[in-house]
Amino acid sequence: MDAPTEDPMGALCRFAVETRFGDLPPDVVEHAQYTLLDSMAVLIGGSAMEGVPAIIDLVKARGGAPESLLPFYGGRVPAAEAALALGPMPRAMDCGDLHEEAGHISEYVLSALLAATGLVPRVTGQQFLTAFVIGQETLVRIGAAYGVISSAIPAGDCGGHYILGAVAAVGSLLGLSREELLDAQGIARTMTQPHTMAIYAPATLMVRVHHGLVCQAAITACQLAQRGITGPREVLAGPTGLLTTARWDTRPEFVTADLGTTWQATRITTKRHSACYFSHSSIDGILEQMTTHGFSADDIASIHLDISQSGWLAVCEPVSEKWEPRTVPQCQFSLPYVVAVAAHDGRVFVESYSATSRERGDVRELMTRISASVDPTMTSWGARVTTRLRDGRSITTEHNYVKGHPDLPLDRQDYIDKFWACVPYSAMPLPSGVGEQLIRDVLSMRDVQDLETALLMPLTPPTD
DSSP states (O other): OOOOOOOHHHHHHHHHHHOOGGGSOHHHHHHHHHHHHHHHHHHHHTTTSTTHHHHHHHHHHHOOOOOEEOTTTOSEEOHHHHHHHHTHHHHHTTOOOEETTTEEOHHHHHHHHHHHGGGSSOOOHHHHHHHHHHHHHHHHHHHHHHTIIIIIGGGTBOOSOHHHHHHHHHHHHHTOOHHHHHHHHHHHHHHOOOOBGGGTTTTOTHHHHHHHHHHHHHHHHHHHHHTTOOOOSOSSSSTTOTTTSSSSOOOHHHHHTTTTTSOGGGGEEOOOSSSOGGGHHHHHHHHHHHHHHTOOGGGEEEEEEEEOHHHHHHHTOSHHHHTSOOSHHHHHTOHHHHHHHHHHHSOOOGGGGSTTGGGOHHHHHHHTTEEEEEOTTSOTTOEEEEEEETTSOEEEEEEOOOBTBTTSOOOHHHHHHHHHHHGGGOSSOOOTTHHHHHHHHHHTGGGOSOHIIIIIGGGSOOOO
């Protein structure tokens, strides 16, 4: 009889509890600091966006143990409640990072970790950064093995794996044993299910609130495991494992391949535009064409966009909504809207979704001349942009890698510039010097002695 094969989650939990800061290669540390700065930027920028104040009101009304700081709004609340409040913030701008096969990454990890700091007497920068990388690595490996973008989304499933990365990060920060972390992941597995594309289409505030619920559940799973609650050990493999129950072929071997030596977290893409990433190749495409060929939005007769099936489901369906979006989430997930905005303004960012911007006549008129179709030959995130100009010219370009992709990465200054672009949208105006200090601390996170003092207190209003 063959010996039972260990569930891949067993190896991931061993990796999580054994990895120390000294095990992280210098390039992994540098990348993690950049993605942490980017995640803090979009957390700040999304801190006042629609839905967040209502969740803050709920969390404060519930009360409870004063464990974790609530940045921007003040006070301390239970760690799991802080996670519910923090989770939607970095997602709200739709400008956080993601992996091209695993989906959104650091938004989940950062929110869960910041909330969990209230459960530890003192968290150093090295501890926090290590847990951050562990969460990213876990989420990338499981999501890529699951085939979130290439297989799940075309099947109407946007993945149920997000909580597993958040649990790995929080478990590392709290110092869970391997057995406790296995239980926490088993508990989390009982809460995962194929997350339907209803999260995204039709677009509602659940696009961002979903993150808060995931982070809240991740902290709860770890706290339950610490108290002896057990969970099933078939998390990824076996008859009931996440990878086994998928309706398409998955890649279980990817979860553990070269684990600890090849760092998949460095393959995360940083977004420059405040819009669903399935739109970014089209946005970059029209902007590149305008720069190269010297035309303006007024010169455009029509734009046609060939995209993947996954892209179509996220930003073109239902067609009636995507070509007539009204709410902020609807506009963020509307391919014709963001391409029209890009053509007129040269960028797509938070201001693109103000009440006034959403009703602009020039944008709405151009949208009527934008069409799209599915091309099975396109990469998941790619786009072919065909622009016909009023002077008779027709320009066709294909775009597979956007600026911010790991093969076309941002540099240090790009990350800093994006941070400053997000700051004006903070729920709490940053006092003089706070932004500069946050940048310095994040980019030298290995030297930070108290994470709460460095990252949370500067963003928290003083109590009366």
